[in-house]
Amino acid sequence: MIVDDSLAIRRKIERCAAVGRDVTLFTAVNGRDAIELFKTEMPDLVTMDLTMPELGGVECIKVLTNLNPGVHILVISALSDKATALTAIKNGAEGFLKKPFTDKSLDIALTELLDTEFHK
Amino acid sequence: MMTENEVQVFIDGIKHYFMAVSDSKAEVGTPYLIDVKDSPVSDYMGVIEISGVRKGKVYVLAARAMLRHLLMSLGETYVTPELIVDIVGEVANTISGNVREQFGSQFVISVPTIKEGGVGVIKETEQAFSVPFRWKSYTGHLVVCLQ
Numbered sequence: 424m425i426v427d428d429s430l431a432i433r434r435k436i437e438r439c440a441a442v443g444r445d446v447t448l449f450t451a452v453n454g455r456d457a458i459e460l461f462k463t464e465m466p467d468l469v470t471m472d473l474t475m476p477e478l479g480g481v482e483c484i485k486v487l488t489n490l491n492p493g494v495h496i497l498v499i500s501a502l503s504d505k506a507t508a509l510t511a512i513k514n515g516a517e518g519f520l521k522k523p524f525t526d527k528s529l530d531i532a533l534t535e536l537l538d539t540e541f542h543k
Numbered sequence: 544m545m546t547e548n549e550v551q552v553f554i555d556g557i558k559h560y561f562m563a564v565s566d567s568k569a570e571v572g573t574p575y576l577i578d579v580k581d582s583p584v585s586d587y588m589g590v591i592e593i594s595g596v597r598k599g600k601v602y603v604l605a606a607r608a609m610l611r612h613l614l615m616s617l618g619e620t621y622v623t624p625e626l627i628v629d630i631v632g633e634v635a636n637t638i639s640g641n642v643r644e645q646f647g648s649q650f651v652i653s654v655p656t657i658k659e660g661g662v663g664v665i666k667e668t669e670q671a672f673s674v675p676f677r678w679k680s681y682t683g684h685l686v687v688c689l690q
Contacts, residue, residue, distance in 0.1 A: 428654060429633040431626055435617050474636065476654050501640025506648040522637045523563035526618075 424449045424464065426457040426483065427472040427499070432522070436470055436499070439529045444537070454478025458486050465491060468536055471516065473500040473507065481514055488515030495536040500525065545689050550574050550672050552645045553601075553687050556638040561678050565616040572675035577582050580668035583673055583684040586610075587627065587656045591637030597690035603635040638685065654664035 425436045425448060427491045433450045440448060449464050451457035455477040461469070469487060473480035484496055498511045501522040508519040517539070554571050561569035577583070585604035593599045607614075610627045613634070619626060632655030639652045671688040 429636070431614060431617060431619070431628040431633055434619070434626075438618055448666075474640065474652060474654055501637040502643055502648075503641050504643040504648045507643065522640065523560050525563060 424451065424457065424460060424466040424469045424516045426451045426454070426469060426475070426480070426487050428452050428475040429472070432472070432499075436529065440470075440533055442530070444465070444533075454480060454483030454486075456481050461487050461490060461494075468495045468533070469499070470499050470533075471495045471511075473498060473502050473511065475478075481510055484511060484516055495539060497532055497536055499529075545670055545672060549646075549689070550674070550687065552642050553638065553672075554674055555687060556641050556687055557674065557676050559641065560634065560638055561676075563618070564613070564676070567679050569577045569676045569678040572677070574672045574674045577671050577686065582671075582683055583595065583675075583686065584661055585684065586659065586661070587631040589631040589633070589655045590658065591635045591639040591655055592653040593650065593689060594653070596647065596649040597689050599687070601639045601688075602686040603631060603638065603680060603683065604686065605683040606633070606681060609647075609678065610681060611681055612681065623677050628659065631655075 425433050427433045437448055442444060451460050453475045471480045471484060487494055496516040496537055497518040497520060498516045499520045503521045510518060518532050518536060557569055557571055558683045586607045587605055587610060589603045591601045607627060610630050611618050611622050614626050636655045644652050671686055674685045676683050688690055
């Protein structure tokens with residue numbers, strides 16, 4: 424599941440995530456929509472923006488990890504300070520990718536998390 | 544008051560953004576103080592409100608042609624008006640978010656708001672620096688107003 428308030432970024436992540444992978448993708452535009460979609464679709468992996476309207480990424484991560492402690496969450500955010508990354512990790516995210524990102528850096532980050540899921 | 548080093552952080556942010564999302568680097572011009580009379584104007588403007596340890600706004604102004612080309616660099620093959628409006632906000636959001644590496648996590652940024660149609664910056668603080676930049680054949684401006 425891709426959570427980002429930017430249409431262009433959601434589409435970029437969708438294109439990259441679909442290359443060479445047999446995956447079903449869902450998208451949400453803010454934390455509140457993400458929680459509703461998560462309850463019905465129960466995705467294995469979530470990419471999560473942090474600065475979003477309605478409900479921000481850190482609060483959303485807390486809810487999603489409560490609903491499914493096994494979910495893999497990759498934060499993709501422009502907020503590049505260490506404190507923000509640590510807060511996201513502390514609340515349940517497993518990875519942090521800084522915007523702007525390249526297709527290659529996103530592919531590596533997604534592969535790492537999907538490998539974790541495969542080897543569970 | 545903004546220091547020279549703080550303006551440089553935004554200049555570095557512009558360069559980093561365009562290098563990361565495309566195969567062309569942005570050339571950044573000399574920053575200058577603006578007033579209401581010579582505020583830059585462009586087709587689209589993404590605005591980020593700053594709160595926390597600093598107060599103010601960061602603006603990214605760009606022409607439709609630049610944003611269209613930028614979207615194609617991101618992999619879009621069919622550019623819609625919705626995508627053009629979206630990407631100017633995302634550029635402003637990304638550059639503003641990246642500067643937290645230097646300004647710290649108490650430099651709080653809002654979600655972007657977008658204005659379109661020959662829009663210019665409304666100067667709300669004493670100092671407003673405009674940083675002109677050129678990416679490919681297009682010119683844009685990043686304006687920083689910080690207290």
